[in-house]
Amino acid sequence: MSEYSEAIIPGIGRRKAASRYGPAVFLLVPLLAVLFQVYVPRFVESAANLELPLLVTVYFSLMRRQPIAGTLIGAVIGLAQDSLSHLPMGMFGIVKTLVGYFAASVSQRFDVENPAIRLILGFFFYFFHQFFYWVLSRALLSQQVGFDLGQTLVVGVLNAAVGLPLFVMLDRLRQEDVALA
Amino acid sequence: MDFLLHRYRSLTVLVITILAQLVLLAYQVKTGGDVRLIRVWSVEAVTPLARVLEGIRSSTSDFFSNYVVLSGAQAENRRMKEELGRLKMDNQYLRSELSTAQRAEALAVFQKSAPSKTVAARVIGSSTGANAKVVFVDRGFTSGVLKGMAVLTPDGIVGKVIASYPTAAQVQLITDPSFAAGVVSQTNRVHGTLKGQGRGDCLVDYVQLEQKVDQGEWFFTSGDDRVFPKGLPVGQVSVAKQGTTFREIYLIPSGFQHGLEEVLIVVEGIHQQIPDDVSAVNQPMKLLPPPPADASTEPGLAAPDGGAQPLSTDADRLRQKYRAIGEAQAHKYGEGMTAPNYNQTAPAPVAPGTSPAGTAPGATAGGVKPPNPAASAAAGATKEPVTPPNGSRPAVANPPAASPGTPPASGVTPPTPGVKPPAPTVKTPAPR
Secondary structure, X not given: OOOOXXXXXXXXXXXXXXXXXXXXXXXXXXHHHHHHHHHHHHXXXXXXHXXXXXXXXXXXXXHHOOHHHHHHHHHHHHHHHHHOOOOOOOHHHHHHHHHHHHHHHHHOOOOOOOHHHHHHHHXXXXXXXXXXXXXXXXXXXXXXXXXXXXXXHHHHHHXXXXXXXXXXXXXXXXXXXXXXX | OHHHHHHOHHHHHHHHHHHHHHHHHHHHHHHOOOOHHHHHHHHXXXXXXXXXXXXXXXXXXXXXXXXXXXXXXXXXOHHXXXXXXXXXXXXXXXXXXXXXXXXXXXXXXXXXXXXXXXXXXXXXXXXXXXXXXXXXXXXXXXXXXXXXXXXXXXXXXXXXXXXXXXXXXXXXXXXXXXXXXXXXXXXXXXXXXEEEOOOOOEEEEOOOOOOOOOOOOEEXXXXXXXXXXXXXXXXXXXXXXXXXXXXXXEEEXXXXXXXXXXXXXXXXXXXXXXXXXXXXXXXXXXXXXXXXXXXXXXXHHEOOOOOOOEXXXXXXXXXXXXXXXXXXXXXXXXXXXXXXXXXXXXXXXXXXXXOOOXXXXXXXXXXXXXXXXXXXXXXXXXXXXXXXXHHOOOHHHOOOOOOOOOOOOOOOOOOOXXXXXOOOOOOOOOOO
8 A cells, every 4th residue: 555545535536547658758748848938938928927848747747646757757847947047957947846746646646637636736836836936046046036926826827727738638648557556 | 774765765766856956056056157068958959949940930921921811812802802912912022021131231231330240140039937038049159159248239239148059049138137237328427237127128226326317318338347348229218216225227228129030149349439429419500600809999808918819708707807806805816715705896907008997888897798699698797796606716716727719710619618529520320
């Protein structure tokens, strides 16, 4: 019996299997997500609010259902994002590592194919990501960055809403489900 | 121990991963170094895709604008609309060609005329940072682009290179919150530090409260930061108000006025002079020749040394009057702490060949007659004796050494001290 064996919410049971994806999917999807963040805001300024790398991290972590895999996925995507920013590397890396770990941990207790659960988790992890990034910026880099709570909540809802169809699209790239012990 | 590590394997991996990244972060913050290898990999992985995407976008955009829009024409007007569409298409094409050619020509002209050596580059992407104003351009160190080089457009500076990769470079825009550069104002030569705000305007910091900066004034690079050559336009002041410690001056950057698609990277910067105030200096000005020198017949306008050269300015007349007052009261200017009584009327100056009481008709009480009514009205020196403000020592107590000489025959008024002479031949280009 593992440490996450019981469902928290009655009626919304845990999934019994982890999803598997091809290596090309693991390579290309995060790359395209980072590329989207680099390229699209040039033309649509509001697209800078979409945190596609975060949504991809959450998705893969939820579907892999292994905290170690979630941790590594988050770290790699975060560092890739860091390397395209002008800030010291590790800021997005640390935050997304935590997101990946917690998303994978949560996935062992919920049915993460339920759209409502996905919506809530998408919103929660966006808020967590932004808040923790803000904390790290102030604590580690001494940056006087503001945190607009209202805007973060609104953009969190937007990201969660965009995450729903994105997750459905990514579900199509799934190869097989492997039953967990 | 093994049991614990196995039991909490995922937690152990999490802690190790976080610790590793914290060490990485601490190393970069402490040493100011960079993990260049990972950045090069990421940039080299992303920028080719960005270029492909840009190519697809532009060709798709052309396709839609050329064909798909036209295919929606109404059937009954098909022939006419096709004709109109063709004309519109040609027009649009020519316009875009013209616009592209003009933009390229402007860039080329600026590149040729600018003293600094520059490399043209195209913006291909933006950064992933939360509030960062950083873009990628398609020139890297294979094109000679190095970290620290200035980036500008013909309209003004836009940023500096903060990282250079083989085929791309990262440019920090001047609106980025961590950007700073030395700037100087055009009119009053007030020095300050330009700082990005993360939004459209920039702050000019560290300007003392007593320094004068007006709204609408231009700021130029000062060259102090050793990144931007001196004399490049930065922007125009939109807000200038008193702050608590320093003045709060916000300016609108001029470099982004026409978008940010093509930029110039300064590979060899050469400092330039900051142009004079365009609005005040570059306007053509017509000056009349000075009045004829016939004042030698009037004793009030004779030179104090009795020479034949006439006095021509109010300052000279005041100087003569104060000197006469001083002599009448046996006061020597520049000595002692007291001032002569300026309210006491001085005896009329004596011109050579005339008696002391022989005042010319129309001479003022002070023995000074204005050369013409307009000058009299402007100077306000008619019948009233001149009183120095607040009883302070008048400025003419130590008069300037320049003596009123004969004006040049060219008809151009000699420059007045303290007034900047206009530049009549060289036209300074207005910063756009």
